[in-house]
Structures are given as C-alpha cells and as structure tokens.
Amino acid sequence: MAGQLLKETLLKIDHLRKAYGDTVVLKDISLTVHKGEVIVVIGPSGCGKSTLLRCINGLEPIQGGSITLQDKPIDGQSKDIAQIRQKLGMVFQNYELFPHKTVLQNIMLAPLKVQKRDKEEVRQMAEQWLERVGLLDKKDSYPRQLSGGQKQRVAIVRALCMEPEIMLFDEVTAALDPEMVREVLDVILALAKAGRTMVIVTHEMSFARAVADRVLFLDGGEIVEEALPEVFFDHPSTDRAKKFLSTFTYDAVRHHDVPQNY
Amino acid sequence: MEALGIDVLFKGSNFMRLLGGLWVTVELSLISVAISMVLGVLFGIIMTSKNKAVKIISRIYLEVVRIMPQMVLLFIVFFGATRAFDLNFSAETACVIVFAFWGTAEMGDLVRGAVTAIPKHQYESSYALGLTKSQTYYYIVIPQTLRRLIPLSINLVTRMMKTTSLIMMIGVVEVMKVGQQIIEANRMTSPNAAFGVYATIFLFYFIACWPISLLASKLEKKWSD
Ligand SMILES: Nc1ncnc2c1ncn2[C@@H]1O[C@H](COP(=O)(O)OP(=O)(O)OP(=O)(O)O)[C@@H](O)[C@H]1O
Numbered sequence: 001m002a003g004q005l006l007k008e009t010l011l012k013i014d015h016l017r018k019a020y021g022d023t024v025v026l027k028d029i030s031l032t033v034h035k036g037e038v039i040v041v042i043g044p045s046g047c048g049k050s051t052l053l054r055c056i057n058g059l060e061p062i063q064g065g066s067i068t069l070q071d072k073p074i075d076g077q078s079k080d081i082a083q084i085r086q087k088l089g090m091v092f093q094n095y096e097l098f099p100h101k102t103v104l105q106n107i108m109l110a111p112l113k114v115q116k117r118d119k120e121e122v123r124q125m126a127e128q129w130l131e132r133v134g135l136l137d138k139k140d141s142y143p144r145q146l147s148g149g150q151k152q153r154v155a156i157v158r159a160l161c162m163e164p165e166i167m168l169f170d171e172v173t174a175a176l177d178p179e180m181v182r183e184v185l186d187v188i189l190a191l192a193k194a195g196r197t198m199v200i201v202t203h204e205m206s207f208a209r210a211v212a213d214r215v216l217f218l219d220g221g222e223i224v225e226e227a228l229p230e231v232f233f234d235h236p237s238t239d240r241a242k243k244f245l246s247t248f249t250y251d252a253v254r255h256h257d258v259p260q261n262y
Numbered sequence: 263m264e265a266l267g268i269d270v271l272f273k274g275s276n277f278m279r280l281l282g283g284l285w286v287t288v289e290l291s292l293i294s295v296a297i298s299m300v301l302g303v304l305f306g307i308i309m310t311s312k313n314k315a316v317k318i319i320s321r322i323y324l325e326v327v328r329i330m331p332q333m334v335l336l337f338i339v340f341f342g343a344t345r346a347f348d349l350n351f352s353a354e355t356a357c358v359i360v361f362a363f364w365g366t367a368e369m370g371d372l373v374r375g376a377v378t379a380i381p382k383h384q385y386e387s388s389y390a391l392g393l394t395k396s397q398t399y400y401y402i403v404i405p406q407t408l409r410r411l412i413p414l415s416i417n418l419v420t421r422m423m424k425t426t427s428l429i430m431m432i433g434v435v436e437v438m439k440v441g442q443q444i445i446e447a448n449r450m451t452s453p454n455a456a457f458g459v460y461a462t463i464f465l466f467y468f469i470a471c472w473p474i475s476l477l478a479s480k481l482e483k484k485w486s487d
Pocket residue numbers: 020023025043044045046047048049050051052171
C-alpha cells in the first residue's frame with residue numbers, strides 16, 4: 001500500500017488499557033486505522049477481541065490510554081457519545097435486531113430519530129441496501145421470521161444506513177449455521193471492495209486472509225503480531241501465532257492405503 | 263325449566279338483584295385492579311433495584327401475599343384490624359384493601375419480570391446506533407416491556423375478578439351472596455333453584471372474563487417473538 005502515509009487517519013488507539021476489577025483484559029493496545037483500510041483482528045477465545053471493539057464503541061469504560069475518532073475522544077460517559085457512535089457502525093455476534101419492529105423499522109429508527117433525516121430519503125436508502133443484500137422482499141417481515149443469516153444481513157444494513165465512517169464487526173458469523181456463513185461474509189467482502197473502512201473480528205481464516213489489509217493477532221490482551229495477511233498466515237513470526245494458526249488445521253490420522261475394507 | 267330451577271330468576275326482581283350483585287363484583291374488582299396496576303408498576307420498578315434491603319423486603323412482601331390464602335387476608339383485615347386497631351371500615355373497603363395489597367404484589371412481580379427479561383444486548387445495540395438513554399427506553403425497552411406485560415396483566419385481572427367471590431364471606435352482598443339469598447328465599451316454591459341460580463352466575467362470570475382472556479391470548483400470540 002504505497003499511499004498509506006498520506007491517507008487520512010480515522011481511528012487512533014493509543015496505549016489503551018482495559019480491566020474488569022483486577023483482571024486486565026487489554027494491556028497496552030495501540031492501533032491506527034486509516035480511511036479505507038480493513039483491519040482483521042484474530043486471536044484465541046477470551047483474548048479481548050470483543051472488549052476491544054466495545055471500547056472503540058464507548059460501551060466499556062477504559063482504565064488508561066485514549067481512543068479518538070477523527071481527533072475526537074471516545075468516552076462512553078460523555079454527552080456527545082451518541083454523536084460519535086453514529087460514525088461507528090457496529091454489528092454484534094447475536095444479531096440484535098429489535099424484535100418488535102419490522103426489518104424496515106429496525107433500519108429506519110436511528111436515521112430518523114437520531115439523525116433526523118428525511119423519511120423518504122432514508123426509506124430509499126434502506127431499500128437500496130436491502131436489494132443489494134438480497135432481502136428487499138423481507139422488508140416488512142419481523143426478525144422472528146428471518147433466518148440467522150438474513151438477520152445478520154439486516155443488522156449490517158441497519159448499521160450502514162447510519163452512513164458510518166467505520167464498520168465494526170464482532171464475529172458476525174459465529175452464531176450461524178455453516179451454510180449461512182457465506183451469504184454474510186460475501187456482503188462484507190463487497191463492502192471491502194467498495195473501499196469501506198472496517199475493523200473485523202472473525203474466526204473465519206480464509207475470509208480474514210481475503211478481506212484484510214492488515215491482520216492483528218491479539219493474545220493475552222496485547223497485540224502479538226501485526227502484519228499483511230500473506231505474511232501473517234504463511235510466515236507467522238511468533239510461536240504464539242503459529243500455535244494459534246495450527247488449531248485451524250488437522251493432521252491426517254489415517255492413511256488411505258491402510259483401511260481397504262473401510 | 264322448573265326442574266332446572268331457572269324459573270326463580272324470573273320471579274319478582276330476582277334477575278335484577280342478581281345483576282346488581284354482579285355489578286358489585288365488577289365494581290370492586292375494577293377499583294382494586296386500577297389501584298393494583300398503578301402501585302404494581304411502581305412496586306415492580308422498585309423491585310428491579312439492586313439494593314439488598316429493598317430486594318429482601320419486596321421479596322418478603324411478595325411471598326407473604328402468595329402464601330396467604332386471600333380468604334385469610336380478608337378475615338385479618340376485616341375482623342382482625344377493625345378490632346385490634348379499633349378501625350372502622352366497611353366490608354367493601356376491607357376487600358379493596360386486600361385485593362389491592364394482593365394485586366400490587368402480583369403486578370409488581372410481572373413488571374419486574376418483564377423489565378429484566380429485556381436482554382442487555384437490546385440496550386447495547388440501541389446505544390451503538392447512537393440512541394440516547396431516554397430514546398432507548400422510549401423506542402426499545404418500554405414497547406417490549408409492555409408487549410410482555412399486557413397479556414400477563416390481563417390474566418391477573420381475570421384472576422382478581424374471580425377471586426372477588428370470596429368477599430361474601432365478610433358480608434359483602436355481591437353476586438354469589440345474592441344468589442344464595444335467592445335460593446334461600448325460594449326454598450319452598452322451587453327446591454331446584456340452586457342449579458339455575460349458580461348456572462346463571464357461572465354464565466355471568468364467563469361473560470365478564472372470557473372476552474378479557476380472549477384478548478389476552480390474542481395479544482400474546484400477536485406479540486410473541
Ligand atoms: N463484563 C465482564 N466482566 C468481567 N470480565 C469480563 C467481562 N467481559 C469480558 N470479560 C473477560 O475479558 C476477557 C476478554 O473477553 P472478550 O469477550 O473480549 O474475549 P474475546 O476475545 O471476544 O473472546 P471470544 O473469541 O470468545 O469472543 C475474557 O477473559 C472475559 O472473561
């Protein structure tokens with residue numbers, strides 16, 4: 001990425017420290033996200049990936065360091081946090097759509113009530129996005145009438161219609177049946193192609209490799225490796241990363257010439 | 263007609279008297295229900311408090327109300343309290359006190375259940391969309407709470423209406439009592455009056471409660487996620 005240095009910095013995390021009581025979950029995280037970049041965060045369960053995204057969104061108080069979005073500090077307690085959150089589109093693991101609202105109502109609520117935008121304009125935008133993710137015919141359905149993959153695509157559209165600067169994805173396919181993973185990841189891949197800035201937490205390694213500009217490997221609350229995807233996946237430089245990546249491959253335990261009458 | 267004892271209903275003003283008794287039942291239920299709903303919402307919100315003392319006290323209140331038969335409560339309030347504290351209130355007042363005391367506890371527990379049943383994620387995805395705290399309550403939490411609450415509280419209302427039949431025990435002349443009086447008065451002329459009168463009362467209760475339960479199950483179906 002040649003012009004990287006010239007690119008606008010959107011998100012800057014500086015020596016972030018996060019603890020629950022005495023347990024330190026994020027030790028000393030520093031990260032800069034430029035406009036148009038796709039950062040993939042991977043790491044073992046419990047290493048603090050979700051916590052990192054929640055801190056970026058001001059859902060968790062932090063114990064040290066700073067997080068700024070376009071030079072404005074993110075602080076869950078401050079009065080203008082709602083203002084800042086509009087620029088951060090977050091999609092959670094458990095597709096938290098609002099069960100008492102239809103797909104369209106779910107999508108239009110925040111643009112209308114938070115951003116006070118024009119209803120017709122928002123509706124058109126929502127329908128365009130629904131069309132693009134193949135769900136226009138579901139616009140008047142309730143969340144309970146949708147499959148997991150469909151709900152998750154709606155949740156993505158809901159976040160997109162706020163016109164955020166950065167999208168944050170927290171294991172958005174982890175709760176899905178395998179055959180639905182693809183339809184959701186394809187939407188995210190399309191967003192990456194269109195040049196969206198994203199921070200993605202995922203356990204889907206081949207997806208990570210395809211979508212990432214940079215991979216962050218998080219372990220024990222710190223960034224252990226930060227590298228281009230090809231470098232990270234093919235030549236991880238730390239033992240911890242090697243060990244983690246090896247959990248995704250299986251060694252053959254049987255040889256095909258042995259069990260003849262299997 | 264004679265054999266079923268329905269004929270007594272058409273003697274004199276019997277039917278109107280029975281209707282008058284029904285009105286007493288409905289009136290007392292409605293007053294108690296109204297008080298219970300208002301106090302119950304307040305009590306329910308108090309019950310969601312994290313304060314230990316508040317939790318224990320409200321728990322004790324709820325358990326006492328649940329364990330005590332309503333009849334015992336009625337006797338305590340009407341006969342006990344009037345004697346012990348030299349209070350002098352009517353049987354109707356006693357019954358409103360007891361039913362509101364009971365209804366507030368039950369309603370409070372329903373409200374507590376409905377509020378705490380909203381998952382934390384609902385709040386978070388709302389905040390993440392930039393909604394403020396009060397917008398989150400207004401658009402997300404309260405509508406979902408009401409949807410859970412309304413069918414449940416309608417069931418409570420029918421339960422309270424039915425239980426009002428107990429108040430004849432402390433001398434309130436409600437529909438059951440009127441029925442008994444009619445049966446007594448016509449013992450000689452129509453010995454089968456009991457069946458007709460009670461069947462009619464059954465019908466009254468059914469007509470009063472059935473539409474309410476029907477509404478409840480309809481709403482429940484409509485709003486179930
Ligand atoms: N509210 C909380 N209170 C106390 N500890 C917490 C809380 N939330 C998370 N933790 C701890 O913080 C650590 C990091 O959690 P986090 O959810 O960020 O992990 P993760 O990397 O997202 O894991 P996974 O891949 O399983 O989603 C875990 O050890 C967890 O037990």
